[in-house]
Amino acid sequence: MPLPNGYSINSAQSDESEDSEPLIENDAVPPQCCSARLNLAVxxxxxxxxxxxxxxxxxVAMVAMVNSTDPKPAQNSSVFHACPMPPGMENASDTFPQPEGIxxxxxxSETQGWLLGAFFFGYLCTQIPGGYLSxxxxxxxxxxxxxxxxxALTLLTxxxxxLGSYWLFALRALEGFGEGVTFPAMMAMWARWAPxxxxxxxxxxxxxxxxxxAFLALPLTGYICQTLGWPAVFYICGGAGCLWAVVWFIFVSDDPRTDPRISKEERDYIINSIGPQGTGHGWSVPxxxxxxxxxxxxxxxxxMCSNWSYYTLLTSLPTYMNNIMHFDLKSNGxxxxxPYLGAWLLSMLSGVVADLLIERRLLSVTTVRKLFTILGxxxxxxxxxxxxxxGCSHILTVTFLTLSTTVGGISASGVYINQIDIAPRYAGFLLxxxxxxxxxxxxxxxIAAGYFTKDNTLAGWRKxxxxxxxINVGGALVYTIFGSGKIQPWAVTEEERDEAEKKRSRSISI
Known part of the structure; x- marks a missing residue:
């Protein structure tokens, strides 16, 4: 859609223009407040x-589910208790008592590592089919x-x-199988909804x-485990997921073209700004x-590189807080x-700043994605x-871990949404x-963390x-050298190239 200043809204994808003016006049954009696209995001x-x-x-529940973090600890207690117990806990047991009957x-530790990783075995299987079908x-x-x-599967945990660790492993893998479609589906929806x-x-x-x-679930899990027993965690979380799904199916539409609640002004803005890339990709993909x-x-x-540290902390941090730092279960959670509270806040802020830099043409899309990836x-x-x-400093450990995950939230506006830059129509499949x-x-x-830390030593956790x-540093270097924010030639059809050429010719003649 040509705009008063001679640019197309889709020209936000270009890395070649040096114009520093906003791409869209303020009165040409329907407000986000209470809009259908913002409601979808919320x-x-x-x-x-x-x-x-x-x-x-x-x-977190794992800490309460096991009657010891290691049923056969090393004979040398100084190895098992890598850090001294906090005052008043010297004689405390590592077992967290549960209500009667739990x-x-x-x-x-190795079994726990396999159980914590089981989710991702299933999660791997449905990413690509989910993205393609979405x-x-x-x-x-x-x-x-x-x-x-x-x-629903969580309710069966x-x-x-x-029934046994093998059954739990299989159930967690099935949960991952079901959840694997969620992020590709989100990307496919935003390819149609996000200007x-x-x-x-x-x-x-x-x-x-x-x-x-993560920020909400970790402390609540610790609290529920100590007050109601660990099974209640899975009943409450499973119930919340079922309730959300009901609301989702009632109020959400696949496409702004079919949404009965969207205003005509907003529908036209979204459709025209995204252009033909905001439609389904058909059965054929390049x-x-x-x-x-x-x-x-x-x-x-x-x-892959960035997720290594993220998943390490997501799955193993409660164990570290328990085995090494000796926090009680509520404090542990x-x-x-x-750290995830800081990452949540910083990721949302990074999104606003990234859009501002692109809209004002201060930096190209490629530069913005690389900058936010490096900083994150x-x-x-x-x-x-x-x-x-x-070492055993509680204050320094919590501070550094919090800063690490918090600052990592910046990368949310970098490499993690880059798929929709290089190929909007295929964004779900690419994700x-x-x-x-x-x-x-x-x-x-x-699994690697469980292997390194089987003796619960500081040296193992240092590894x-x-x-x-x-691994994080290696990933940042690769993206800095080879990353891009431009739509790739294979993502554009011949019809779109012909139409773009016609618009460019008309713009030049004007």
């Missing part, structure tokens, strides 16, 4: 809060069913644990629900050009959650290294691909943090 926010609550509740299990049909059904199915100049803020708002969910796309591989490698990856790596040398690779650390990192930091 509902997605709560959906991903539930999603991450369902994902991380086992991390079972506990003798799972060692891009073709729309993401509403896949996101809703993904959350609903995961929530106490039964599976009672180019609002992508960063809308997508970071909806995606930040993940950090908010697989070979995708596989040969350097910018796509840059996203894949960087997300709160302190494990604190390199400092967190440095803070992880600092954690490994904080399925990148998230499949990005989920590999979710499988490997908890965990150093490995995560080194």
């Amino acid at each position: 509902l997605m926010f709560f959906g991903f809060s539930v999603v991450y609550g369902l994902r991380v509740n086992l991390s 079972p506990q299990y003798p799972w060692n 891009g073709h049909y729309g993401g509403k059904m896949f996101l809703g069913v993904g959350v609903l199915g995961t929530a 106490p039964l599976a644990a009672q 180019p100049l609002e992508r960063s803020r809308l997508m970071t708002l909806s995606g930040s629900g993940a950090n908010f969910g 697989l070979v050009p995708m596989l040969l796309s350097v910018p796509l591989w840059a996203i894949i490698v960087t997300q 709160f302190l494990s959650a604190l 990856v390199l400092p967190p790596a440095a803070f992880l290294v600092a954690v490994s040398y904080a 399925g691909i990148t998230n499949t690779f990005g989920t590999v650390p979710g499988v490997v990192a908890p 965990v943090f150093w490995v995560a930091a080194g």
Whole structure:
């Protein structure tokens, strides 16, 4: 849609213009407040809060589910208690008593690592099919069913644990199988709903629900475990997911064209600003050009590297707080959650700033994505290294861990939404691909952490943090060199090229 200043709204994707004026006149854009697109982002926010609550509740509940963090500790107590017990807890047991009738299990650290990683075995399987089908049909059904199915399975967790660790492993893998479609479905929906100049803020708002969910679920899980018993955690989280799914199916539409509640002004704005890229991709996708796309591989490698540290902390931090720092279960949950509060706030702020930089043409899309990726990856790596040398200092450990995850929220406006820049029509499918690779650390990192820390020593945990930091730095370097924010040639059809050429000719003649 040509605008008064001679630019198209879609020209936000260009990295070549040096114009510093806003791309859209203020009176040409319907306000976001109470808009359908903002309502969608808010509902997605709560959906991903539930999603991450369902994902991380086992991390804290595990501390209460086992009757010892290691049923056969080393004979040398100085090794088992790597740090001194806090005053008044010298003779305290590592077992967290549960209400009468609540079972506990003798799972060692390696078994716990496999159980914490089980979710991601299933999660790997449905990313690409979910992204492909969401891009073709729309993401509403896949996101809703993904959350609903995961929530329903979560209700069965106490039964599976009672049957044995193998049953619990299988159930968690099935939960991951159901949840694997959710993020690709979200990306496919935003490809149809998010105007180019609002992508960063809308997508970071909806995606930040993940950090908010972790922040909320971790302390609540600790509190519920000590007051109601660990099974109540899974009943409450599962029930919340089922309730959210009902609201989602009632109020959400796949496309602004079919939404009965959207205003005509907002519908026209969204459709015209996104253009033909805001439609489904059909059954055919350019697989070979995708596989040969350097910018796509840059996203894949960087997300894998960045996710290693994220998943390490997400799944293993409660164990570290318990085994090494010796926080009680309630404090453990709160302190494990604190970093995600900062990440939630900073990710939303980064979205606003990123859109502003692009809208004002202060920086190109490519530069913005690279800048926010570097700022969200390199400092967190440095803070992880600092954690490994904080020793038994509770204050320094909590401070460095909080700073690491908080600053990591900046990357939400970087590599994590780059798929929609390089190929809007195929964004859901691409996120399925990148998230499949990005989920590999979710499988490997908890297992590696369990291997490194089987003796519960500071030296073992130092290896965990150093490995995560080194992998982070490698990912940032790859994206800095090979990342891009331009629409790739394989994402544009011949009809779109011809239409763009006609518009360019008319613009020049005017």
